[in-house]
Amino acid sequence: MIWKLIQKDIRRRIKQPAGYLILVAMPLLFALLIGLVFGPKESGESLIRVKMLIEDRDDSFASHFIANAFGNEELQNMFDVSVADSGAGRPLMDQGRASALLIIPQGFGDSLIHQNNVALTLIKNPSEAFAPKIAEETIQILAEGGDRLVSMAEGPLTTIRRRLDSDTEISEPEIALMGIQLYRMIRKVDNILFPPLITINTSTSDDSEEGSDLSSLYAYILCGVLVMALLFSLEVLSRDFFLEQENHTLTRQRVATGIARFVLAKMGFVYLSGLISFVLVWMIAIPLFGISLSLIQVGRMALFSLVLMAGLNGVITMIYALAKNRNQGQSIAPAVILGFSMLGGAMVPLENFPPFIRQISVVSPVYWGIDALRKITLADASLRDISTHIAILTAVAVLLLIPSIIFQQRKFRS
Amino acid sequence: MLQITDLTKRFKDLTAVDRISFQVNPGEIFGFLGPNGAGKTTTINCICGLLKPDSGAITIDGQDVVAGGDQVRKMLGVVPQEVALYEEFNAIENLQFWGGLYGLKRSQLKSRVDTLLELTGLKDRAKDAVSTYSGGMKRRLNMAAGMIHQPKLLLLDEPTVGIDPQARHQMLDTVRHVAGQGTTILYTTHYMDEAETLCDRIAIIDHGRILAMGIQTEIQQIVGENRLLKVTGAFEKSTAESLPQKMKDLVLLSIQENEVLYSLPIKQTTGAFLEILMKSGFEIDHLAIKEPSLDSVFIKLTGRELRD
Numbered sequence: 001m002i003w004k005l006i007q008k009d010i011r012r013r014i015k016q017p018a019g020y021l022i023l024v025a026m027p028l029l030f031a032l033l034i035g036l037v038f039g040p041k042e043s044g045e046s047l048i049r050v051k052m053l054i055e056d057r058d059d060s061f062a063s064h065f066i067a068n069a070f071g072n073e074e075l076q077n078m079f080d081v082s083v084a085d086s087g088a089g090r091p092l093m094d095q096g097r098a099s100a101l102l103i104i105p106q107g108f109g110d111s112l113i114h115q116n117n118v119a120l121t122l123i124k125n126p127s128e129a130f131a132p133k134i135a136e137e138t139i140q141i142l143a144e145g146g147d148r149l150v151s152m153a154e155g156p157l158t159t160i161r162r163r164l165d166s167d168t169e170i171s172e173p174e175i176a177l178m179g180i181q182l183y184r185m186i187r188k189v190d191n192i193l194f195p196p197l198i199t200i201n202t203s204t205s206d207d208s209e210e211g212s213d214l215s216s217l218y219a220y221i222l223c224g225v226l227v228m229a230l231l232f233s234l235e236v237l238s239r240d241f242f243l244e245q246e247n248h249t250l251t252r253q254r255v256a257t258g259i260a261r262f263v264l265a266k267m268g269f270v271y272l273s274g275l276i277s278f279v280l281v282w283m284i285a286i287p288l289f290g291i292s293l294s295l296i297q298v299g300r301m302a303l304f305s306l307v308l309m310a311g312l313n314g315v316i317t318m319i320y321a322l323a324k325n326r327n328q329g330q331s332i333a334p335a336v337i338l339g340f341s342m343l344g345g346a347m348v349p350l351e352n353f354p355p356f357i358r359q360i361s362v363v364s365p366v367y368w369g370i371d372a373l374r375k376i377t378l379a380d381a382s383l384r385d386i387s388t389h390i391a392i393l394t395a396v397a398v399l400l401l402i403p404s405i406i407f408q409q410r411k412f413r414s
Numbered sequence: 415m416l417q418i419t420d421l422t423k424r425f426k427d428l429t430a431v432d433r434i435s436f437q438v439n440p441g442e443i444f445g446f447l448g449p450n451g452a453g454k455t456t457t458i459n460c461i462c463g464l465l466k467p468d469s470g471a472i473t474i475d476g477q478d479v480v481a482g483g484d485q486v487r488k489m490l491g492v493v494p495q496e497v498a499l500y501e502e503f504n505a506i507e508n509l510q511f512w513g514g515l516y517g518l519k520r521s522q523l524k525s526r527v528d529t530l531l532e533l534t535g536l537k538d539r540a541k542d543a544v545s546t547y548s549g550g551m552k553r554r555l556n557m558a559a560g561m562i563h564q565p566k567l568l569l570l571d572e573p574t575v576g577i578d579p580q581a582r583h584q585m586l587d588t589v590r591h592v593a594g595q596g597t598t599i600l601y602t603t604h605y606m607d608e609a610e611t612l613c614d615r616i617a618i619i620d621h622g623r624i625l626a627m628g629i630q631t632e633i634q635q636i637v638g639e640n641r642l643l644k645v646t647g648a649f650e651k652s653t654a655e656s657l658p659q660k661m662k663d664l665v666l667l668s669i670q671e672n673e674v675l676y677s678l679p680i681k682q683t684t685g686a687f688l689e690i691l692m693k694s695g696f697e698i699d700h701l702a703i704k705e706p707s708l709d710s711v712f713i714k715l716t717g718r719e720l721r722d
Contacts, residue, residue, distance in 0.1 A: 004514050008500075015502040248498040252559065255462045255492045256515040258483075 001257055005265030006272060009240065013273065020273075023236065024280045027229035028288065031222040050131040050138075052081045053098035055089030060109025062146075066102075066120075069142055078134065093123055099131035100124050102139060112150050113157055156181050216378055218289035223373035226281055227312070227366050228341040233277050234316040235333040237270045241408065242326035250412065263408040267317055267401070274309040293377060300376050300383055304390065308369045311393035314400030315340070315365055321407035340364040345371075365396045415440045415567055415598040416461065421470035423456050430456040432622040433470070438567070438600055438615075443593045445613030446602040447708065453622040454602040455495060458571045461600070462492050474567055488516055491565030491597075495572045497552045498559070501545040505536050505555050508544060509562050516563035523562075530558040533588055550581030557585060561592060568592065570601045574608065586612055606708045618712060625715045636711050640665075640677040642704035643687060647672065648697040660690050667713060672699075675713075680705075 013020050052070060056063045070081040084092060084101075093101045103121040111118035122139055124132035150157065159174065244250040244262075253262050282301065285291060293301070319336055323329035341347065343357070344366025350358050361367045372389035375381035383390070416438040423431040431453045438444040446454050459465040461472055463479055463486075472479040477486050499508050509527045518526065531537045534554040544552060557573055570589065574582045589612060593599050603609055609616050610630060617627040626633050645654075654674045658664045663682060667675040678687060684703055691698060 001515065001517075004511070008511050011507070012500060012502055247501075248494055248496040249500060251464065251494050251496075252492065252498040252512065253515070254464055255490065256487060256512070258463075258487070 002261050002265045002268060006269045009269040023233040024277050027222060027226040027281050028284055030225040031218050034221045050079045050135050051098045052079045052135055053084055053089050053092055053101045054081060055084045055086060055101060055103045057086045057106045058104050058108040062109035062112045063104040066104060066142060093125065096125060098125060100135035113160055115150060215290040219291045219377045220374060222285055223377060224346040224370050227369045228346040230274055230277060231312055231316065231337040234270055234274050234312055235337060237273050238316050238320045239326055241266055241320055259409050259413050263405055271309055271313045274313060275305060278305045297376055297380060304372055304376060307390050307393045310397035311365045314397045317404040318400040321404040340366045365393060368392045415475060416600065417473045419471045421460060421472060422468045423460055423465060424468050430622050434624050436617055436624065436627060438598055440598050441596050442614045443599045443601055443612055445609040445616040446600060446619060447609045447616055448619035449604055452619045454619060455571055458569050458602060462490055462569055489566045491560040491568040493557045493560035493570045493573050495575065497556045499544050499552060499556060502543060504543055505531060505540045508555060508559060512559045513562040518563055526562055530561060533591065534558045535584060550577045553577050554585060557588060567598045570599060572602055610708055618715060620716050633711050639680045641680050643676045643678055644702040645674050645696065645698060647699040653694050657690065657694060661687060
């Protein structure tokens with residue numbers, strides 16, 4: 001009897017599949033868009049390009065070194081550098097023509113040779129979010145590297161300083177010797193000047209590995225948005241409790257089967273539909289995003305999805321069990337879903353939140369769902385590794401579904 | 415078949431059904447007649463288990479409805495007042511689903527679906543989605559869905575509300591056909607003519623209480639052999655009130671600004687009544703004569719017309 005009721009609801013959905021397909025497509029589109037925006041492109045170029053303006057007021061070897069650093073192969077992929085005349089940088093920034101303006105002050109080179117303190121000025125464009133931040137961090141790295149280079153090159157710099165102070169010329173053998181010394185030092189600080197963010201790309205520039213990084217990024221994003229989309233999907237399906245009442249088909253079902261079977265069947269339908277969505281999303285996502293999963297991982301995912309869906313179903317069914325009518329349910333549910341999703345790291349990685357939010361995120365069932373999915377897909381976690389996740393989601397399901405069944409029966413009986 | 419004893423159902427301070435008792439015999443069409451809000455649907459909902467009675471007993475074929483479970487459910491068919499169908503399904507899919515809920519096997523189901531589509535005249539549109547049907551067609555399918563499992567007792571809750579006369583006529587024929595095959599029917603309506611032409615026995619209900627019950631002729635005896643005379647036009651209120659003094663057995667039932675209602679035994683001629691009217695200075699726009707009917711019974715019992 002319950003299976004007949006579930007079959008009926010599935011057939012109704014198949015008759016009008018548009019809404020259902022949108023719900024399945026939603027997480028895929030989200031993952032695709034987020035991946036395209038934040039992921040590396042096939043050519044290795046970043047989608048975010050930083051327009052960097054350098055105002056060189058010093059025009060020395062040292063200032064040229066900073067400006068030329070942006071001509072480095074790795075930084076070229078991210079930076080569009082243009083050099084402005086002295087005093088011309090600020091007006092161009094005010095016109096919004098650059099993400100950041102770096103001012104190299106007059107006497108910058110001399111200060112380095114004499115090992116005096118010197119400051120670079122970076123002016124960031126307030127209308128841009130990411131690019132100025134990237135510029136700031138890159139300049140900071142270069143400054144730290146330069147600082148290290150200056151302290152390591154104390155010997156050659158002392159020679160240069162003495163010669164400059166005594167106005168005597170440096171002989172060619174001395175220049176050659178200093179050249180060798182400086183070359184060795186630069187090799188030593190190479191890793192600091194071109195830090196991991198930049199050098200990782202060069203060291204793993206193999207095509208297949210790039211693809212794998214991108215796939216991992218998609219898988220990471222998909223795990224988050226999928227759990228959120230599933231909650232939204234379950235919410236839409238749960239409206240059927242009230243829709244059947246509004247369409248009077250509940251009356252006839254109650255006469256034929258009693259209220260308990262109706263409630264159980266509706267929950268079963270919502271649960272089963274969630275599982276179908278889950279499977280469909282992964283079936284499309286795996287080939288679409290090139291996500292590589294072993295059969296064992298797929299099996300773990302399948303088993304975990306049973307628990308995940310029960311937990312999520314519990315959350316949504318409880319909302320609708322407490323709602324007096326469909327409008328109330330439709331108003332409350334999205335707020336709860338978004339709250340749990342944000343807290344669970346569905347849209348923004350939890351690492352980006354303040355520590356206290358990370359601590360309270362464990363109250364969100366979404367957190368346990370996303371974390372376990374990511375562990376299975378990205379870290380090949382076993383079921384034992386995610387046993388806490390399974391236990392918590394099972395507890396959520398039991399604690400929410402049982403009272404929901406009672407509340408729903410009571411509500412529709414009256 | 416159906417036995418109701420002292421059934422009471424309250425909603426907070428409102429007593430919707432107040433200690434009503436009646437029985438419906440096998441194969442009978444029992445009419446439950448009353449205005450909106452009289453307690454008809456509440457009674458139906460108690461019978462089919464949608465509402466739990468506050469007191470009283472309901473048995474179908476000797477089995478208690480409240481404790482009966484699936485066995486009682488299978489004996490019962492309901493045609494609710496509102497159309498209760500899946501609009502995205504076609505007629506066949508709807509009937510198959512509802513029949514499936516009562517445990518009908520595939521072959522049984524096919525035969526029942528064919529029979530009912532033929533009976534309700536929906537065979538030609540059987541594969542079209544219900545959302546494309548007219549109101550009358552939906553009503554007919556709604557009725558078919560309630561009869562798919564051949565229930566022993568069929569509860570029809572105002573099944574003809576809001577449909578055109580032709581569709582209504584067709585539905586009443588269907589009810590007669592089903593009753594002719596031995597199904598017991600409890601038919602609620604607020605249409606007098608439906609109760610008069612369709613039902614073997616009638617109960618008149620108002621404010622949750624049964625006012626009268628019996629076969630049509632028994633009920634009509636409540637008002638005796640009187641016809642109703644409704645006069646519309648211009649008249650003095652005092653003149654209208656004094657008219658019964660001028661004609662023997664004439665009874666004033668109600669009076670409004672331009673309308674006055676009398677009852678007059680059928681042995682008295684309406685010609686004599688018309689003559690008195692003219693002499694009394696009535697300016698008659700319209701005179702309606704109603705022969706003894708359930709209408710007059712209802713007026714006699716409640717002091718108002720059924721449509722009030």
